[in-house]
Amino acid sequence: MAGRLTLPGFVNAHSHAFQRALRGRVDGGDFWAWRDAMLDVARGQSPERVRKDYVAVYREMLAAGFTAVGEFHYLGLDQAYAASEAAAEAGIRFVLLHVAYARGGIDELRQPTVDAYLQEVGALRHDGVAVGVAPHSVRACPPDWLEAVGAYAAEHELPLHVHACEQLREIDECLAEHGLRPIELLARTGCLGPRTTVIHATHASDAELDLLADRRARICVCPTTEASLGDGFVPVDRIRARGIRLCVGSDSNVRIDPLEELRELEGIARRLELRRGVIDVDELLRIGSVEGAAALGLDAWGDVTADLEHPSLAGVEPDEARAALVFGCGAEVLTPV
Numbered sequence: 338m339a340g341r342l343t344l345p346g347f348v349n350a351h352s353h354a355f356q357r358a359l360r361g362r363v364d365g366g367d368f369w370a371w372r373d374a375m376l377d378v379a380r381g382q383s384p385e386r387v388r389k390d391y392v393a394v395y396r397e398m399l400a401a402g403f404t405a406v407g408e409f410h411y412l413g414l415d416q417a418y419a420a421s422e423a424a425a426e427a428g429i430r431f432v433l434l435h436v437a438y439a440r441g442g443i444d445e446l447r448q449p450t451v452d453a454y455l456q457e458v459g460a461l462r463h464d465g466v467a468v469g470v471a472p473h474s475v476r477a478c479p480p481d482w483l484e485a486v487g488a489y490a491a492e493h494e495l496p497l498h499v500h501a502c503e504q505l506r507e508i509d510e511c512l513a514e515h516g517l518r519p520i521e522l523l524a525r526t527g528c529l530g531p532r533t534t535v536i537h538a539t540h541a542s543d544a545e546l547d548l549l550a551d552r553r554a555r556i557c558v559c560p561t562t563e564a565s566l567g568d569g570f571v572p573v574d575r576i577r578a579r580g581i582r583l584c585v586g587s588d589s590n591v592r593i594d595p596l597e598e599l600r601e602l603e604g605i606a607r608r609l610e611l612r613r614g615v616i617d618v619d620e621l622l623r624i625g626s627v628e629g630a631a632a633l634g635l636d637a638w639g640d641v642t643a644d645l646e647h648p649s650l651a652g653v654e655p656d657e658a659r660a661a662l663v664f665g666c667g668a669e670v671l672t673p674v
């Protein structure tokens with residue numbers, strides 16, 4: 338197509354669509370204070386509300402060039418079906434990362450037993466929803482839950498996504514309870530393999546990163562959310578030194594822009610390494626698309642085009658268009674095909 342650059346669509350490997358409602362909350366406090374506000378919003382999510390609000394968020398994602406999304410969902414089974422229906426209405430490729438939640442949080446989030454959780458996963462799969470399993474975190478799931486979910490994922494060859502090492506307090510609590518760091522506990526309980534994606538890994542130790550590399554697991558980084566929540570910097574230098582594969586997610590959806598996530602990722606890498614061009618542009622685009630699809634177990638998703646006549650790209654040399662897209666544009670230059 339003249340004047341347009343066609344690319345594989347971007348894949349949002351980690352989203353909590355309902356958290357879009359919190360994008361204007363800038364009051365102080367830390368991650369934990371934000372989490373209290375987030376749980377208040379989570380409490381009010383009826384299936385009808387999810388169905389309605391998620392269509393709008395998924396339309397925003399699609400308009401921003403995300404043609405597939407992995408929804409990390411912990412609002413209940415009826416709401417899971419509602420999210421799937423919302424994605425179908427919006428026209429975005431959808432994988433439900435159905436969350437196991439044993440303890441903490443609020444009542445609505447938790448399943449009574451891990452068997453009850455796995456029955457929910459079975460029902461969703463039976464009804465044709467594309468599903469991955471998602472023990473929420475080592476905070477929310479004790480070892481016996483992690484073992485059961487890890488075994489189920491291995492048996493059925495499903496993606497397994499889990500938050501880990503986002504916050505220092507989470508690591509301290511895990512060490513106090515288990516004598517292990519979060520990613521070490523995931524390895525011990527059979528949750529770390531080639532279909533595993535660890536979300537964040539912001540404060541992962543060298544030993545934990547070695548484990549991820551060893552088990553060929555991925556990391557999903559969510560730079561705009563990690564910045565918003567004051568999580569810290571993803572250790573992209575230590576991750577890349579080990580050859581660990583990366584993908585990106587819009588997570589809390591404070592921003593919905595795949596180019597911004599990739600630019601932030603490379604910006605962190607440059608700040609850490611004090612040089613330019615750390616991650617090659619083609620590799621950044623692959624992290625934003627193919628790698629996210631692999632993390633979700635997807636083999637097909639829509640393409641996007643970038644408008645080369647858009648003021649953000651007009652006049653750029655053809656061989657610099659892909660770099661200008663990542664470093665000089667917002668998602669408004671992208672259109673799903």
Ligand SMILES: [Zn+2]
Nearest residue numbers: 409500536588
């Ligand atoms: Zn998350």
